[in-house]
Amino acid sequence: MERVLVIRLSSIGDIILASPFLRALKQDVNAPDVDVVVRSEYADLVRWNPSVSTLYDLDVRKGVQGILRLRRSLRKNAYAAVYDLHDSLRSRLLRWRVGRSLRVARKFTLRRWLLVRFKINLLRAAPPVTQRYLRTIRHVTALADPGLELHIPDDVWLAARSHAPVLTVNRPIVGLAPGAKHGTKMWLEDRFASVGSRLVRELGVRIYLFGGPEDAARCARIEEAIRSAGASDDQIANLAGRLSLLESASFMDDCTVLVTNDTGLMHMASARKRPVVAVFGPTVREFGFFPQGPEDIVIERAELNCRPCSHIGGDHCPLGHFRCMREIGVDDVLDAVAHVLGSHRL
Secondary structure, eight states: OOEEEEEOOOOHHHHHHTHHHHHHHHHSTTOOEEEEEEEGGGTHHHHTOTTOSEEEEEOGGGHHHHHHHHHHHHHTTOEEEEEESSOSHHHHHHHTTTEEEEEEOOOOHHHHHHHHHHOOOOOTTOOOHHHHHHTTSTTOOOOSOOOOOOOOOHHHHHHHTTSSOOOOSSSOEEEEEOOOSSGGGSOOHHHHHHHHHHIIIIIOOEEEEOOOGGGHHHHHHHHHHHHHTTOOTTTEEEOTTTSOHHHHHHHHTTOSEEEEESSHHHHHHHHTTOOEEEEOSSOOGGGSOSOOOTTOEEEOOTTOTTOOSOSSOOSSOTTSOOHHHHTSOHHHHHHHHHHHHHHTTO
16 A cells, blocks of 8 residues: 655644645545644644544754654655645755655745736636645546545543633524734724624624634733623633634534634634635735635625735735725624524524
């Protein structure tokens, strides 16, 4: 039986977007053993994936020596092929002379730069990232089920509920994920708070706030604003900074919909088969990261000729006006959430 290696070191969303690719490899007629390398902090995102045979985690704090040590171990496995879905300096160093063949996912770097810098759009026909990954498998161009996967063992699900507040599910729960790695990818804080307050007051839903430790202060302010508007302990719970990635995902299972920025938590919700209402500012569909679920709704200001200003976001709007986010109103998001809730018979 052949053995293949897949490299996708980071980040949350990119690793989750690779799950259809892993499934396609495993379902191949040759049924290879599929080994995966990710960064240590993201290992749980693939640890329980049934398509993965062996998981290798890279601790980037160990620098080049850590990469070389891991590469020596990988070379012992006689891989038939290496699939590099990351194509970074680290992944190039890691993959060197590890397998008999090498296939690298396209990043469309030049076309992406032309779109950001000069608004020359040669990416209209570019497929979503999930399809770009699949195209590295030469005889596979699509999957009957292109859905994302994120597997959570029962003990993680139970542990999460032992050390975080749990809302009863006798009313719909809406998740709010107001954070992002880069400032320009975050919709305005006060508008997230207004959405949460009005959902509680007007529709009687309950609210979970999601985020990592870096989002804790932002989520705390939003929680305070929603509580000040009348929400009680049984109507809102702030989970930001309290849970692991998989524990956060387990709480998303209780949500009817997640309101989110363009962030890894958006893809996490999709992998748990939860609809998302996603607010996109500086980034655009052509980059390949829009959610693909049948109930997903993307809110953007597509008519702005300054978009995209970056393919990953930045700390500040380069033009100073931040129109891509400021011109998305609370009612825009509320209407989208109400539409999803309506389809689930609020």
